[in-house]
Amino acid sequence: MSTDTDATGDALRFDRRDEEPILSVDGLRTAFFTDKETIRAVDGVSFDVHDGETVGIVGESGSGKSVTARSIMGLTRSPGRVLDGSIRFRDPATVARLANSFGGSTVDVSGLSDDERADATDENDFVFVEEWDGDEPAAGYVEVTRASPAALRKLRGKGIAMIFQDPLSSLNPVYTVGNQIKEALRLHQGLRGQAATEEAVNLLEAVSIPDAKRRIGEYPHQFSGGMRQRAVIAMALACEPELLICDEPTTALDVTIQAQILELLADIQEERGLSIVFITHDMGVMAEVADRLNVMYAGEVVETAPVGEVFANPKHPYTEGLLESIPGRNVGEERLRTIEGDVPTPNEPPTYCRFAPRCPEAFAECDAVHPVSVSVNDAATDHTAACLLYPEDVSREEAVETHRDRGEASEVTVDE
Numbered sequence: 001m002s003t004d005t006d007a008t009g010d011a012l013r014f015d016r017r018d019e020e021p022i023l024s025v026d027g028l029r030t031a032f033f034t035d036k037e038t039i040r041a042v043d044g045v046s047f048d049v050h051d052g053e054t055v056g057i058v059g060e061s062g063s064g065k066s067v068t069a070r071s072i073m074g075l076t077r078s079p080g081r082v083l084d085g086s087i088r089f090r091d092p093a094t095v096a097r098l099a100n101s102f103g104g105s106t107v108d109v110s111g112l113s114d115d116e117r118a119d120a121t122d123e124n125d126f127v128f129v130e131e132w133d134g135d136e137p138a139a140g141y142v143e144v145t146r147a148s149p150a151a152l153r154k155l156r157g158k159g160i161a162m163i164f165q166d167p168l169s170s171l172n173p174v175y176t177v178g179n180q181i182k183e184a185l186r187l188h189q190g191l192r193g194q195a196a197t198e199e200a201v202n203l204l205e206a207v208s209i210p211d212a213k214r215r216i217g218e219y220p221h222q223f224s225g226g227m228r229q230r231a232v233i234a235m236a237l238a239c240e241p242e243l244l245i246c247d248e249p250t251t252a253l254d255v256t257i258q259a260q261i262l263e264l265l266a267d268i269q270e271e272r273g274l275s276i277v278f279i280t281h282d283m284g285v286m287a288e289v290a291d292r293l294n295v296m297y298a299g300e301v302v303e304t305a306p307v308g309e310v311f312a313n314p315k316h317p318y319t320e321g322l323l324e325s326i327p328g329r330n331v332g333e334e335r336l337r338t339i340e341g342d343v344p345t346p347n348e349p350p351t352y353c354r355f356a357p358r359c360p361e362a363f364a365e366c367d368a369v370h371p372v373s374v375s376v377n378d379a380a381t382d383h384t385a386a387c388l389l390y391p392e393d394v395s396r397e398e399a400v401e402t403h404r405d406r407g408e409a410s411e412v413t414v415d416e
């Protein structure tokens with residue numbers, strides 16, 4: 001969360017960006033194979049999350065935000081499948097934990113050259129150790145897209161936890177809130193009995209639920225919407241995750257409660273050094289929480305930059321449209337719908353710009369060339385857009401050629 005915007009905070013963040021990211025999503029493609037069509041819900045998405053930072057994914061309904069989140073959690077279900085790309089989770093404790101449990105799927109790549117690494121790995125490997133501390137893996141990564149169901153169960157919760165929009169989907173109506181938190185504490189921290197009860201009360205207090213001692217004996221339906229979402233956050237914290245994925249965690253809540261939950265997440269992040277992936281369709285919320293922003297449209301990331309840069313200097317026409325639809329930015333109307341039309345279902349390979357039909361700045365080539373992510377101009381080190389208008393400091397013909405060449409080089413097909 002971007003609560004500390006002072007110089008020290010920025011310096012810290014900058015230092016972290018020199019290190020390896022805790023999560024790297026690279027060229028992720030996840031599709032649903034229905035009788036009628038193949039829906040390319042996530043179609044070549046790449047982004048990194050660094051230690052302690054909040055990375056936002058924003059976009060309208062149907063842009064592929066939740067499918068991205070579920071892919072990272074290893075929760076894609078038939079008819080959906082991750083087809084391509086990698087999801088690397090670099091938390092050292094998780095690498096050591098999974099290497100100890102799944103020795104047969106662990107590869108020691110420390111000391112190998114890049115070519116040797118490529119040869120040494122096969123489809124069944126998913127824990128890659130790059131550095132040892134005596135007998136213990138000290139650094140490396142877990143390749144989520146290759147992990148077995150058993151490994152994914154070990155990864156979820158303690159490695160990567162997720163909070164959904166609807167807290168009721170994460171809470172079981174027949175058990176008390178306290179029992180559900182205690183179960184998470186037993187599974188992930190080995191706590192039982194009195195110790196578990198005490199920690200459950202501590203966690204409810206940590207998420208600012210008043211009268212926690214009494215409320216752990218209550219059932220989810222006895223909690224208000226905001227209190228339920230706090231209980232779900234407490235459950236996630238019981239797993240002591242390194243990375244927390246929040247999928248529209250405040251969308252169902254009224255504005256005041258929403259602000260309280262966002263503040264709570266910011267406090268928890270600072271205390272525990274959590275890394276967060278935050279998903280919302282609300283640019284106003286993004287301004288509050290994110291350090292970096294990925295704007296998604298029809299399965300693709302169309303713009304990425306530090307959050308302040310997106311707001312001060314948006315480049316993709318879609319991002320500009322999203323910003324204009326923030327209530328309050330345009331006086332007079334409650335909620336402006338500045339972008340006409342809907343997100344198309346990405347059911348064919350992108351040979352054109354998927355936003356072109358709605359784009360106020362579209363020109364002829366937008367129907368014939370698929371834009372790839374490029375730096376928005378020569379000076380930009382940390383700002384990309386997938387739009388034929390960029391790079392903005394070359395001629396339009398040259399820009400279009402860049403996209404055409406790079407698009408052809410990376411052309412991919414979907415096989416069932």
Ligand SMILES: Nc1ncnc2c1ncn2[C@@H]1O[C@H](COP(=O)(O)OP(=O)(O)OP(=O)(O)O)[C@@H](O)[C@H]1O
Pocket residue numbers: 032034039041059060061062063064065066067068079080281345346
């Ligand atoms: N189980 C499924 N079967 C078929 N298609 C699916 C399935 N789940 C998602 N999709 C499709 O994948 C695309 C992306 O959906 P996703 O839920 O990721 O969107 P989103 O950005 O999270 O939208 P929202 O803001 O409404 O939550 C959509 O076209 C959706 O219809």
Ligand code: NI
Pocket residue numbers: 065066067247
């Ligand atoms: Ni969603």
